[in-house]
Amino acid sequence: MELEAIPGVGAKTAAALRELDDPVATVESGDVAAIARAPGVNEARAARIARGAIRRRHGDDGRVLATDRAREVYREAIDLLRERTVTDYAAKRLETFYPSASASRIEEAQSFVASAIEREPDPAVREALSGVEPLTDPPTVRVRDRCLATADAETLARAESAVPELSVETVEEARDVSELARSYATVIVLDEEFAGLDVEGDVHVRPNALDEPAETVPERLLAFFAANRERLEAAATIHEAANLSPAADLDRLRDALARLDDDGTVVGDAELDRLTAAVDDLDAAVSTAESVADDRLREAIRERDVTIEGTDFLSLVEQGARVDSLLDRELADEYDEAIERAREHLADALRLEPEEAELADRVFGGDPSFPVERDESAVSRLRTELSAARDRRAARLKAELASDLGDLREPVEELVRDALELDVELAIARFERDFDCAMPEVVGPDGGDEAGTAEAAGFRIEGGRSPLLDVDFGDAEPIDYAVSGATLLSGVNSGGKTSTLDLVALVVVLAQMGMPVPAESATVERFEEVHYYAKSQGTLDAGAFEATLRDFGDLVEGADGRLVLVDELESITEPGASAKIIAGILEALDEQDATAVFVSHLAREIRDAADFEVAVDGIEAAGLVDGELRVNRSPRKGHLARSTPELIVEKLAGDRDTDFYGDLLEKF
Structure with missing residues (x-):
């Protein structure tokens, strides 16, 4: 079907609709929420597009409502139905129903309505419906700890379009990749000729990375689920309250959402929490460790009987006198003990693993001094290693969670769509009950119905x-x-x-x-x-x-x-x-x-x-x-x-x- 063939769809609107994954199927489905995800198309416009697609499908080119008063009656009818909806979606979706002279369209609408009026308008379901809305696409998430690399200009252009979340870098040889590995926690090389590359850092050669966005940039999928958490939870509640058959495994969905923070990060992993806290608390922990060492040295100085009285010694120190030789000569053991205490405090405060603690040991040491001085280069190295470990851990967890959520992406679309459609059905069911309605018999112009039963026209x-x-x-x-x-x-x-x-x-x-x-x-x-x-x-x-x-x-x-x-x-x-x-x-x-x-x-x-x-x-x-x-x-x-x-x-x-x-x- 040509999109421009739909009544009311011009070239500009058709171009916007083509941004959808499957524009023709989406438009023909009548799914107002899905159509409204096209750029610049709001729900009111989406309802008109869906109505136009319905008309075209049934060859329904006429306009039944021929006068202003006839159109007013239609608006009054629609308003009576809309008053019984909970969601904005359902209010717009009802506008896809219109008076038709097409037998097939009337039969199609009657089939939907006949099923709808069997629904029981449960107050608990209506309450849950207040929390559901059409799913939204969150803004592009910029990921700065990972990059794509390629030597091919066409691949670079395709990567920038397909994965706007990541930087795409140009490389020509292994040395370029190695330099990128020092700037990014992870480098993904898109060119197969780099296979077997052996460089230091977290480098992966994946020519098919652009075809696997959930693995390459799991943040995209996680951001989608994080942004739609409340809508999904409401849709799940609606399915349970209304005894609907859900398109997605609700327990699995809720478990995955529980592992996801509102900003799209993974929560509930103790190791990631430890590494994140270690990076965040590093400077404070180093300062406290210095204080621990200084306090131990002060205590030792006051207690020791040295050639210079303790009080005088402290006075010299405060005046900037050289103390390394004095500490080495008089308090070598005590200084070593103070440094050890500082190292232990740093390792305990940050809950460092043994290999991380070895890096932390280098923060304190060298020539004796008072107050104790940190080695800034060692602090920087420790921060770099902890940050890289944190980022690798986060990336792995994101990839795992994205893998779990990947095959739920389409089912949750259906889950929410079914919940929203339920609101449409319940509005019709309430209308039918509130006004003691019956389903009418619609007969042909000659007085016969579609089965040939004769009835008086009129x-x-x-x-x-x-x-x-x-x-x-x-x-x-x-x-x-x-x-x-x-x-x-x-x-x-x-x-x-x-x-x-x-x-x-x-x-x-x-x-x-x-x-x-x-x-x-x-x-x-x-x-x-x-x-x-x-x-x-x-x-x-x-x-x-x-x-x-x-x-x-x-x-x-x-x-x-x-x-x-x-x-x-x-x-x-x-x-x-x-x-x-x-x-x-x-x-x-x-x-x-x-x-x-x-x-x-x-x-x-x-x-x-x-x-x-x-x-x-x-x-x-x-x-x-x-x-x-x-x-x-x-x-x-x-x-x-x-x-x-x-x-x-x-x-x-x-x-x-x-x-x-x-x-x-x-x-x-």
Whole structure:
């Protein structure tokens, strides 16, 4: 698949997507988090790319939502779903669901949703979900104790690109490698012609090093796991709480993470801890060892009966007098003992191994002096050896841990992805439960489903309740309504005509998204387009009126298989003209076998003006009780509902003993 062939993906975006390991598979997977790891692609953009890829896969080039109000209903539906997510990922992922006219896409979405609504929204799982996010790629870690070396210019360029964490040095002969070994704890030579090289230092000839990044630069993998520790731990907890089958061995993952510090270093190794502490504490330990030797000499001087009184001797020393000959002559044994104590203290304080202690012995010695003086070159040599040992130990441990984590790299991607997808599923499950939803049957435009079962085209809703009303969902009255063909919906003011249109639009939009609908049951034709026109705010001027007529002219000349919902179109101009215009629109829609519901107070006039038998449904009011309408919210088929004025006149005719109201009632 060409990335540029995806709707909404241009050359710049395609170039960014190609930075992914497998851009085509990633985009086609619909994994919003994985797509968002492309440079410059955020999750909102990733959701649009995934949606475009879905459209292309199903050959779904149409746009079902044809008007602003139809698109508003879709946004309201998405918002209801998004409100039930925990993670930002799930909120964006839900936007890959859209109203489709493609049977295969609807079937695909329904399959996902059918599995999702079987989930049990466990509060413990939701709590764990708050800690999971898409995995992130940490910044490049610069490693300074190791380098790559090559004599080949092409290899050098490839190494600098493949392993930006390490310095890449140019070498021509063994002497160059030897010099590098004095500057770096480890040198990795990439050229096979250096095989058998025998130089001092930690030098490895590995021509395939660039193909084995986990071994060459384990810091990269460790930095990834360190940066994503909390996400991985949360994902593991989610799998356990939800009884999911994890893609990775959770015990093994947790054991590996326990050996990794937040900065990507290895923890829990006593030898590495010892060497690290020895390097860090070296200067302080040497100073303390000097003090130990000096204290022992002071004590010996005060206690010994020497040719010069002890107090005077100390005074001479403090004045800078030469003391080496005096110490050698008078306190040779005591000086040796003081030096030995200093060496022992240094070895004990740093917990040095025997071969390291031999280097430490050279820190103190030489000509006798007071105060005791360290040999700075010996200190430097000891520091170098301890640092090199520490770095070699750390590198080996990193390589071992990276090896343990290496084959977990892909499974943890799936582990986190499954946890995030669970949030998507749980949001749908909560939506289904919160609004007493059912999975609708979506049938073909000819009224048949994909198995060939005949059903009336249009829509049928039983026990539908709208979550878009300004009342608690539990207080919403259920509605039964079915329409096939062009229909007028009449009814009293505030009887629920507009909310009925909203419910129809919501059920159709959700059904063609593949989602459950807020009804006891529903059957919906797979409409090519949904045109929903909200009530106009007042009479239009001539220019706006002409523009509106152009819109309806385009509408009736469009393709078949449309749902048209119109709320009180008569408000755009004079009632007499409106009735004729609506009648003409209904005639055109009837000829095209479109499904249409026009809410109007001019149903009688429209029916009289139309040249075909217009179906009229009515939301019937039972009457006025204490000044309030009592309404049966489900439209009554084939019934012209009485208006509010008629009901009021009828009530007055019954309450007043006068002919006026009776005569007035007869005029309705």
